[in-house]
Amino acid sequence: MNRGKGNVSGGGGGGDRAGGRGGVNLPALRGYNEALLLDLLRSAGAPGLGRAELAARTGLTPQAVSKITARLAAEGLVAEAGRGASTGGKPRTLLRLVPQARHGVGVHLDRDRIRAVRVDLAGGVVDEWSGPLDFGAGPDLVVEAVLAAVVRVRARGAAAPPVGVGVAAPGPLDWRSGVLGPVTGFPGWAGFPLREVLETRLGLPVALDKDTNAAVAAAGGPGGTGSCVYLHVGTGLGAGLRLDGVVYRGARSAAGEFGHQVLRLDGPPCRCGGRGCLEVLCLDAVARGDLAGAARLLGEGAANLVALLDVDRVLLGGRVVAAEPCVFVEGVRAVLEARALTGEPPPVGLAVAGVAEGAAALALGPLFGHG
Amino acid sequence: MNRGKGNVSGGGGGGDRAGGRGGVNLPALRGYNEALLLDLLRSAGAPGLGRAELAARTGLTPQAVSKITARLAAEGLVAEAGRGASTGGKPRTLLRLVPQARHGVGVHLDRDRIRAVRVDLAGGVVDEWSGPLDFGAGPDLVVEAVLAAVVRVRARGAAAPPVGVGVAAPGPLDWRSGVLGPVTGFPGWAGFPLREVLETRLGLPVALDKDTNAAVAAAGGPGGTGSCVYLHVGTGLGAGLRLDGVVYRGARSAAGEFGHQVLRLDGPPCRCGGRGCLEVLCLDAVARGDLAGAARLLGEGAANLVALLDVDRVLLGGRVVAAEPCVFVEGVRAVLEARALTGEPPPVGLAVAGVAEGAAALALGPLFGHG
DNA sequence: CCACTTTGGCAACAGCGTTGCGTAAGTGCA
DNA sequence: TGCACTTACGCAACGCTGTTGCCAAAGTGG
Numbered sequence: 001m002n003r004g005k006g007n008v009s010g011g012g013g014g015g016d017r018a019g020g021r022g023g024v025n026l027p028a029l030r031g032y033n034e035a036l037l038l039d040l041l042r043s044a045g046a047p048g049l050g051r052a053e054l055a056a057r058t059g060l061t062p063q064a065v066s067k068i069t070a071r072l073a074a075e076g077l078v079a080e081a082g083r084g085a086s087t088g089g090k091p092r093t094l095l096r097l098v099p100q101a102r103h104g105v106g107v108h109l110d111r112d113r114i115r116a117v118r119v120d121l122a123g124g125v126v127d128e129w130s131g132p133l134d135f136g137a138g139p140d141l142v143v144e145a146v147l148a149a150v151v152r153v154r155a156r157g158a159a160a161p162p163v164g165v166g167v168a169a170p171g172p173l174d175w176r177s178g179v180l181g182p183v184t185g186f187p188g189w190a191g192f193p194l195r196e197v198l199e200t201r202l203g204l205p206v207a208l209d210k211d212t213n214a215a216v217a218a219a220g221g222p223g224g225t226g227s228c229v230y231l232h233v234g235t236g237l238g239a240g241l242r243l244d245g246v247v248y249r250g251a252r253s254a255a256g257e258f259g260h261q262v263l264r265l266d267g268p269p270c271r272c273g274g275r276g277c278l279e280v281l282c283l284d285a286v287a288r289g290d291l292a293g294a295a296r297l298l299g300e301g302a303a304n305l306v307a308l309l310d311v312d313r314v315l316l317g318g319r320v321v322a323a324e325p326c327v328f329v330e331g332v333r334a335v336l337e338a339r340a341l342t343g344e345p346p347p348v349g350l351a352v353a354g355v356a357e358g359a360a361a362l363a364l365g366p367l368f369g370h371g
Numbered sequence: 372m373n374r375g376k377g378n379v380s381g382g383g384g385g386g387d388r389a390g391g392r393g394g395v396n397l398p399a400l401r402g403y404n405e406a407l408l409l410d411l412l413r414s415a416g417a418p419g420l421g422r423a424e425l426a427a428r429t430g431l432t433p434q435a436v437s438k439i440t441a442r443l444a445a446e447g448l449v450a451e452a453g454r455g456a457s458t459g460g461k462p463r464t465l466l467r468l469v470p471q472a473r474h475g476v477g478v479h480l481d482r483d484r485i486r487a488v489r490v491d492l493a494g495g496v497v498d499e500w501s502g503p504l505d506f507g508a509g510p511d512l513v514v515e516a517v518l519a520a521v522v523r524v525r526a527r528g529a530a531a532p533p534v535g536v537g538v539a540a541p542g543p544l545d546w547r548s549g550v551l552g553p554v555t556g557f558p559g560w561a562g563f564p565l566r567e568v569l570e571t572r573l574g575l576p577v578a579l580d581k582d583t584n585a586a587v588a589a590a591g592g593p594g595g596t597g598s599c600v601y602l603h604v605g606t607g608l609g610a611g612l613r614l615d616g617v618v619y620r621g622a623r624s625a626a627g628e629f630g631h632q633v634l635r636l637d638g639p640p641c642r643c644g645g646r647g648c649l650e651v652l653c654l655d656a657v658a659r660g661d662l663a664g665a666a667r668l669l670g671e672g673a674a675n676l677v678a679l680l681d682v683d684r685v686l687l688g689g690r691v692v693a694a695e696p697c698v699f700v701e702g703v704r705a706v707l708e709a710r711a712l713t714g715e716p717p718p719v720g721l722a723v724a725g726v727a728e729g730a731a732a733l734a735l736g737p738l739f740g741h742g
Numbered sequence: 743c744c745a746c747t748t749t750g751g752c753a754a755c756a757g758c759g760t761t762g763c764g765t766a767a768g769t770g771c772a
Numbered sequence: 773t774g775c776a777c778t779t780a781c782g783c784a785a786c787g788c789t790g791t792t793g794c795c796a797a798a799g800t801g802g
Contacts, residue, residue, distance in 0.1 A: 021740075023407055023429030025759050026789050029400050033790090036394055052749065058394030064790050066750060089748025090798040172713065181713075227622045239679070243619060250681025251598045257712060261675035264636050274674075274710050303645075304632035308610070308676065310621025339645050341628060342543070342552075369392075396790050397758050404759090423780060435759045437781065460779020461767040 035369030041097040048081040050092025077101045106166045106360025116149035119360040127153040139192045164205040166359030168214035175253040178208045207362040216240030218358030219315045226312035234318040237279045295331025303339040317351035406740030412468045419452040421463025448472045477537045477731025487520035490731040498524040510563045535576040537730030539585035546624040549579045578733040587611030589729030590686045597683035605689040608650045666702025674710040688722035
């Protein structure tokens with residue numbers, strides 16, 4: 001292992017990922033530093049960064065940065081982009097990411113639709129396609145649908161193949177093994193090794209994750225280091241957690257069960273067996289047409305979560321939210337404001353990027369050292 | 372930076388810790404791999420591990436492991452410990468950690484007591500001392516008390532100084548800067564740079580953290596990789612989170628506010644301004660003498676948390692729990708059992724190691740690459 | 743016009759894990 | 773008892789990493 005030679009994605013640590021951390025050898029170190037610089041350049045965005053600035057941020061010497069960026073430039077991932085203002089000496093020659101150098105594909109499997117996007121390294125959508133889907137039709141048909149969707153957005157001709165394909169599916173699923181669980185309403189999926197099947201059929205690395213996790217991966221934007229939660233209100237309630245910049249999935253990939261927190265002991269019974277779960281209360285309010293009330297309830301749940309995890313930002317999404325975005329954003333914000341323990345509550349916003357974009361971001365993750 | 376030469380603690384990544392990740396150079400790589408092997412040997416415990424086994428677990432070559440362990444042996448951190456059983460060839464010569472090679476000191480500042488321990492590398496308590504403390508007497512007196520406590524447990528004579536000193540204090544406090552916040556009941560502490568002051572006075576690295584974080588760091592035991600929560604019931608309610616093996620502190624070091632989750636909308640008012648917080652409900656039950664009811668309420672809050680974070684293990688501690696441990700463990704366990712969404716609920720136990728031991732573990736963290 | 747600052751490349755270097763190969767020390771079978 | 777085989781592990785040479793020393797380029801400011 002750790003024979004990564006010439007490929008940027010070779011970094012990350014090596015070793016078996018079962019259990020503890022792996023050892024680091026020189027190819028892994030090289031890959032890590034390359035990914036680190038790529039990540040910094042991606043975060044920096046348009047104007048670009050000078051080599052000296054990269055050196056200061058990473059703690060590497062300017063000479064090392066020059067060597068590494070030269071390798072990245074040789075691979076076409078990085079290019080010079082004019083000069084910056086002088087600070088009393090020679091002006092820095094700016095470097096920027098070349099977004100078109102590589103691509104990633106993301107696929108969102110919803111219960112009744114499929115959407116696929118192809119994104120460049122900057123996260124911009126280059127191509128997209130969506131169509132109907134019957135998730136309940138079972139693995140075989142859905143696999144074919146995914147393959148067809150990937151073909152539709154995949155670059156044709158001589159262009160390089162995508163770095164990887166990210167697939168976002170309804171939970172529960174085991175992220176480590178890539179195997180689906182008993183999806184609510186579609187128990188027939190339980191135990192299907194979707195990631196493995198897709199990797200074989202596509203011949204590409206596949207990242208399979210829950211839709212909420214994909215959403216929060218995209219929502220965070222590139223290179224985010226803070227903590228952020230995505231709250232989804234649709235058929236059910238779910239949460240995606242990005243803690244200290246990385247998606248948190250929990251010991252058994254089951255983290256994010258946000259809807260079954262009890263908000264009202266002795267409240268109405270929930271399908272989970274409990275009573276007074278946020279999901280029951282919130283969806284009941286939605287069914288009654290009381291969106292403001294639903295938003296307040298969602299806010300209470302969000303406030304519990306904000307207090308526990310001290311997050312930077314709260315993002316909302318899902319079909320119910322999309323119907324009346326402002327009502328939900330304002331309702332949640334008001335509750336967070338009222339329940340803030342100290343200081344400012346975290347800002348509340350709408351998840352702008354889609355789930356498919358998030359899945360693509362997960363597929364590109366290893367390139368930037370987030371895999 | 373990154374000039375670590377000959378010192379094991381030099382690893383970890385280097386670079387400024389503000390913002391993103393740092394770059395890795397050769398000294399940092401060396402330190403990382405040394406810490407990794409030390410961590411594996413610590414986790415392995417008594418019988419020891421062979422070099423070949425270390426190589427298999429890390430992904431490094433056997434030759435690299437031999438070189439690294441030779442360096443560690445030269446520093447006295449590792450020693451050979453007999454031979455293992457043969458598996459068809461030459462039997463492996465076992466290596467084990469030398470617990471006495473280094474020490475760490477942990478100090479627990481409670482509201483009315485101070486306790487200090489000295490632990491060896493295996494986490495075993497070598498020396499301990501405790502005495503009364505008036506945390507409200509203010510920073511100056513408490514700093515003197517800490518210094519005195521460290522002197523009492525510190526190894527005398529020619530022994531090497533401790534690797535570091537960990538201090539656990541009531542929150543809120545800012546872990547990154549080492550500055551205390553407005554501690555509940557003792558607002559005079561707000562803004563006091565305890566870590567900096569102690570580092571100057573002691574001449575040793577100091578790790579300052581919330582008591583709940585220290586508790587969960589110890590509770591996890593050495594080298595844990597799963598997710599674990601520690602729930603504290605004392606004057607208030609608090610939680611320490613260890614997610615994927617590392618202590619999670621949140622964006623502003625405020626994570627773990629477990630007591631102010633709303634369990635009963637329109638319940639009794641709480642000092643935080645909300646209504647029906649777990650803390651109010653639970654402590655009211657305690658005040659009424661209804662410990663079983665308090666345990667059930669704690670269980671409901673724990674179940675919310677378990678569902679959200681998918682933790683492996685739940686640990687209980689604090690004076691209220693200590694009064695009737697079995698009632699709380701059984702009560703929480705019963706609720707988790709009833710509210711388990713799928714599969715087995717995580718086991719519930721008592722936090723056996725103390726907070727001071729956890730503080731010491733935080734001080735030893737950098738040695739094992741957990742800093 | 744010149745001193746100064748800052749950027750960034752070339753070449754030699756120290757140090758990391760890796761490769762190739764030899765030796766030590768067991769097991770298993772005839 | 774003898775021999776083939778397996779496994780563990782060290783020595784020496786090596787390739788590749790980031791680092792250091794030095795120098796050219798390209799600005800600013802008096």
